[in-house]
Amino acid sequence: MSQNTDLLTLRSVSKSYGKVPVLHGIDLSIRDGEFLTVLGPSGSGKTTVLRLIGGLEPLSSGEIRLDGHDISRMPINRRPFNTVFQDYALFPHMTVSGNVGYGLSVRHIKRKEIASRVAKALDLVQLGRFADRFPAQLSGGQRQRVALARALICQPRLILLDEPLAALDLELRRQMQEFLKSIQREIKTTFLFVTHDQEEAIGMADRICVMQAGHIRQLGTPHELYYRPNCEFVARFFGENNLVAGKLGTVQGEQRSIETALGRLVCSVSDQPHLKAAPDGAGAFAAFRPEALRLADTRDSDNHFGGTIADLAFAGSSTVATITAGPDSAAQRLRLRMPSRIDGSALKSGEPVSLSFAPHEGHLVLA
Amino acid sequence: MSTLPRFSTIFLAAITTLVAALLYSPLFVPIVSSFFPLSQGNVDWSSPTLSTYVSLAQNHDILAALRTTLIVGLCTVVLSVVSGTLLALYYHGRRAGRSFLQFIIFLPFLMPPIISGLALLIFFREIGLERSLLTVVIGHTVFVLAIVYRTVLTRLQSMSRTLVEASYDLGATGWQTFWRIILPNLSSAMVGGAILAFALSFDETMITILVTGTQSTLPVRLWAMMRLGFSPDINALVALILMFTVLLCVLAARFLIPRQMAAERS
Amino acid sequence: MRSAASMQAGERRLSLLVTVLAYAMPVIFVLVPLAIFLVYSFFSVDQGTIVYAPTLGNYIRFFTDPIFLPVFWNTIILCLSVAVICILLAYPTAYFLTTLKGRWRYALLMLLLVPLLMSYVIKIYAIRSILGLNGFLNKALVALGILDQPSTLFVFNMNAILLTLTLLLIPFAILPIFLSLERIPQTLLRASDDLGASGLQTFLRITLPLSLPGVASAASFVFVLAIGDFLTPQMVGGISGFTFGRILYSQFGTAYNWPFGAALSVALAIVVILAILIGERFGRNRGSSV
Numbered sequence: 001m002s003q004n005t006d007l008l009t010l011r012s013v014s015k016s017y018g019k020v021p022v023l024h025g026i027d028l029s030i031r032d033g034e035f036l037t038v039l040g041p042s043g044s045g046k047t048t049v050l051r052l053i054g055g056l057e058p059l060s061s062g063e064i065r066l067d068g069h070d071i072s073r074m075p076i077n078r079r080p081f082n083t084v085f086q087d088y089a090l091f092p093h094m095t096v097s098g099n100v101g102y103g104l105s106v107r108h109i110k111r112k113e114i115a116s117r118v119a120k121a122l123d124l125v126q127l128g129r130f131a132d133r134f135p136a137q138l139s140g141g142q143r144q145r146v147a148l149a150r151a152l153i154c155q156p157r158l159i160l161l162d163e164p165l166a167a168l169d170l171e172l173r174r175q176m177q178e179f180l181k182s183i184q185r186e187i188k189t190t191f192l193f194v195t196h197d198q199e200e201a202i203g204m205a206d207r208i209c210v211m212q213a214g215h216i217r218q219l220g221t222p223h224e225l226y227y228r229p230n231c232e233f234v235a236r237f238f239g240e241n242n243l244v245a246g247k248l249g250t251v252q253g254e255q256r257s258i259e260t261a262l263g264r265l266v267c268s269v270s271d272q273p274h275l276k277a278a279p280d281g282a283g284a285f286a287a288f289r290p291e292a293l294r295l296a297d298t299r300d301s302d303n304h305f306g307g308t309i310a311d312l313a314f315a316g317s318s319t320v321a322t323i324t325a326g327p328d329s330a331a332q333r334l335r336l337r338m339p340s341r342i343d344g345s346a347l348k349s350g351e352p353v354s355l356s357f358a359p360h361e362g363h364l365v366l367a
Numbered sequence: 368m369s370t371l372p373r374f375s376t377i378f379l380a381a382i383t384t385l386v387a388a389l390l391y392s393p394l395f396v397p398i399v400s401s402f403f404p405l406s407q408g409n410v411d412w413s414s415p416t417l418s419t420y421v422s423l424a425q426n427h428d429i430l431a432a433l434r435t436t437l438i439v440g441l442c443t444v445v446l447s448v449v450s451g452t453l454l455a456l457y458y459h460g461r462r463a464g465r466s467f468l469q470f471i472i473f474l475p476f477l478m479p480p481i482i483s484g485l486a487l488l489i490f491f492r493e494i495g496l497e498r499s500l501l502t503v504v505i506g507h508t509v510f511v512l513a514i515v516y517r518t519v520l521t522r523l524q525s526m527s528r529t530l531v532e533a534s535y536d537l538g539a540t541g542w543q544t545f546w547r548i549i550l551p552n553l554s555s556a557m558v559g560g561a562i563l564a565f566a567l568s569f570d571e572t573m574i575t576i577l578v579t580g581t582q583s584t585l586p587v588r589l590w591a592m593m594r595l596g597f598s599p600d601i602n603a604l605v606a607l608i609l610m611f612t613v614l615l616c617v618l619a620a621r622f623l624i625p626r627q628m629a630a631e632r633s
Numbered sequence: 634m635r636s637a638a639s640m641q642a643g644e645r646r647l648s649l650l651v652t653v654l655a656y657a658m659p660v661i662f663v664l665v666p667l668a669i670f671l672v673y674s675f676f677s678v679d680q681g682t683i684v685y686a687p688t689l690g691n692y693i694r695f696f697t698d699p700i701f702l703p704v705f706w707n708t709i710i711l712c713l714s715v716a717v718i719c720i721l722l723a724y725p726t727a728y729f730l731t732t733l734k735g736r737w738r739y740a741l742l743m744l745l746l747v748p749l750l751m752s753y754v755i756k757i758y759a760i761r762s763i764l765g766l767n768g769f770l771n772k773a774l775v776a777l778g779i780l781d782q783p784s785t786l787f788v789f790n791m792n793a794i795l796l797t798l799t800l801l802l803i804p805f806a807i808l809p810i811f812l813s814l815e816r817i818p819q820t821l822l823r824a825s826d827d828l829g830a831s832g833l834q835t836f837l838r839i840t841l842p843l844s845l846p847g848v849a850s851a852a853s854f855v856f857v858l859a860i861g862d863f864l865t866p867q868m869v870g871g872i873s874g875f876t877f878g879r880i881l882y883s884q885f886g887t888a889y890n891w892p893f894g895a896a897l898s899v900a901l902a903i904v905v906i907l908a909i910l911i912g913e914r915f916g917r918n919r920g921s922s923v
Contacts, residue, residue: 054536056535076536077540082537083532085529085533089529089533091548102539102547103537103538103539106538106539106543106547107538150537154538376729378725379729383725386807389722389800390800391748392759393748393756393760393800394751394756394759396763457652457655464656471659472659477857477905478902479858479861479878479905480861481861481882481898481901482667485895485898486666486667487662493669505662566750573863576864586753589752589755590754590864593758601755605755613747615750616750620743
């Protein structure tokens with residue numbers, strides 16, 4: 001169960017509905033025991049990836065390998081994977097224990113064994129008391145847990161979760177995120193979790209696979225995606241990066257400059273050889289997070305520019321300032337996030353400010 | 368609706384009362400007469416009696432017709448529920464030729480019964496099938512099939528597709544999925560459709576008159592008797608049928624409301 | 634593995650059977666009879682036997698014989714009248730139902746629909762006895778002083794058919810009108826009130842137009858059911874109440890001219906299809922996008 005062996009490998013997997021392509025040759029390896037989240041906006045093909053792996057739909061081309069064996073043509077009911085559906089798909093005519101035991105009973109396992117395994121699975125999801133209820137008598141969060149128990153009782157190699165938290169309200173969603181994560185740690189089964197919610201992805205995943213328009217844009221740990229997005233899409237989709245377009249300048253050690261409407265900015269390029277190698281003058285973006293942007297008093301630091309506060313929004317623990325910067329012909333809207341203060345912000349709308357960010361907190365993204 | 372002025376409420380209530388009276392008067396007359404003797408168009412309220420019910424029990428002619436009706440109804444229910452369900456399962460989610468075939472299934476229900484009945488009459492004659500209870504059952508089945516089909520299809524369409532996917536996903540075979548997931552979820556719609564089919568078959572008159580042989584069902588028997596006028600025991604029969612109908616009606620409503628909805632309401 | 638494979642073979646055989654059934658059943662028992670029926674309308678009868686040679690004679694006879702066309706038109710007018718009376722009675726009733734709250738609304742609706750399931754022949758018989766010379770209607774009219782003596786105005790003529798069909802078919806008009814009224818969002822009515830419209834204005838400019846699709850379906854239902862009925866006119870129409878349905882039926886009984894009956898049925902079917910199409914066209918709910 002080492003995290004480094006690949007459980008499942010997708011090789012140039014494509015899928016079209018009629019003439020409409022939804023996946024363009026996806027390559028993806030899922031490691032044994034990891035919690036992998038597939039993140040993307042609607043229409044990105046993320047649910048299709050899950051349905052192809054689960055066997056709910058056939059591939060158009062490519063192959064899926066489990067432990068190195070091609071399972072592309074294996075029928076859905078023989079695949080050692082189980083799915084938690086977005087609408088839970090609980091069987092309305094069966095009790096909770098009937099639902100959870102279904103996967104065992106269709107395999108003709110003895111009643112006694114089914115009963116004890118169902119009881120165990122229900123204890124795991126803390127629903128022991130509800131065994132004889134019908135799905136219609138449960139709350140959303142409880143149904144969710146029944147669906148999970150039903151999926152894990154057959155001890156699948158991989159559990160597929162299709163936006164399972166989408167129907168829950170915010171508070172419950174947070175609880176369920178923690179709960180799912182703790183279950184996954186306990187049973188050490190690989191989870192493939194599909195969502196469009198980046199916060200959810202960051203909070204739960206070991207690794208995140210970002211998809212857009214049928215392509216995988218980036219695959220990495222939440223930290224990597226947050227601080228080192230490799231393309232404009234990921235940079236924009238993930239958090240609320242400030243992106244300033246420009247042309248690449250010279251490399252100096254682990255940093256590289258970029259000429260923008262805000263002047264010459266310097267950003268880190270450590271561990272990103274492709275950015276070091278990119279030709280001078282190539283189109284790129286300087287990317288820096290709102291919390292990296294600071295109000296600066298000194299005028300001699302790097303990455304220094306002036307701007308005007310357009311708007312201030314109080315957001316609880318932090319306050320977000322929207323700032324217009326650069327010449328009028330190419331004005332940039334930037335966000336700055338700073339801790340809120342009990343006596344209110346010293347800043348006012350329309351006030352000019354001078355700003356900066358540290359080079360190691362900025363990075364570059366090729367256009 | 369928004370609150371109405373008083374006089375318009377009274378007006379609407381009056382019309383509704385009138386309509387209810389009009390609808391119930393044809394039922395009321397025979398029921399009252401089943402308990403009170405009738406002479407020269409006047410009800411004799413002074414002497415309630417159950418004699419009509421006694422003589423009904425001895426009217427072998429009517430009882431035989433009733434038996435025939437029940438047999439025809441049961442055969443119709445079995446045939447229409449089995450084939451209606453199969454058709455609904457088959458056409459569900461399928462495109463090719465579906466709307467055309469669906470239209471054909473609905474034709475006998477939409478067309479005046481005289482046309483459906485006459486078409487079947489000629490058809491039976493051309494294929495050399497003698498008019499009998501078999502032809503009546505075929506006629507009734509063709510007539511009520513649309514209702515059963517529609518009822519089951521509606522339930523199928525409201526059934527989440529992921530239920531079937533979930534069953535396969537959990538390792539079930541096609542058969543297991545059919546018997547353990549699809550059929551149980553359709554069963555209440557099938558029972559509801561069966562009750563409707565039975566009610567329609569029970570009262571079907573126009574097609575039956577055209578395709579029946581020597582044995583007649585109750586409505587056709589009544590139709591034949593009506594020319595001569597009814598004996599009082601028919602009133603007793605009407606009262607019994609009304610009670611039976613109301614019962615069927617309540618049952619149908621009970622089964623056509625999905626269990627899940629009922630559970631959520633409670 | 635073997636059992637799984639044979640199971641799949643079984644599934645395949647079943648699905649083949651279902652496929653055959655799914656296509657054959659509607660075709661054999663509906664399409665073929667209707668087709669034969671249509672073909673029959675081009676045959677003729679000679680001395681009690683059917684002559685299987687194509688001819689337009691039946692249709693020519695329908696259009697040229699002075700008997701058939703007038704009865705045809707009169708029957709259409711009769712059934713339209715039935716539809717109109719049914720709607721005049723059903724609309725206020727349906728409207729009243731929608732003013733009621735929750736359980737009462739559906740209980741009363743159910744109450745108004747139950748007579749639909751009651752034996753058809755018995756109802757005709759009971760209505761005839763109510764309308765008859767010694768019937769309740771005459772007695773009431775005499776008692777109220779409207780008539781001097783019992784009248785035969787309501788039995789064995791066109792009036793009797795009109796009244797009987799109306800009584801039989803009112804529930805078919807109530808249901809679609811009720812459904813279309815119920816579907817009108819309450820917020821629209823409140824918005825109209827809020828904009829200063831009077832109750833009558835709200836009704837005429839919001840409720841009525843939005844419920845017209847239901848009225849169209851109701852009219853089409855009632856008309857189709859009325860024109861296809863041959864038993865009611867037979868029973869309450871007497872000698873003067875001659876409708877198209879009765880003529881048609883008689884071709885298969887006393888007149889014994891099946892091909893001509895088939896041609897008359899084609900005429901009837903065309904009217905019915907037109908009525909259904911018109912009902913469908915105007916019955917589509919424009920308000921559904923709200």
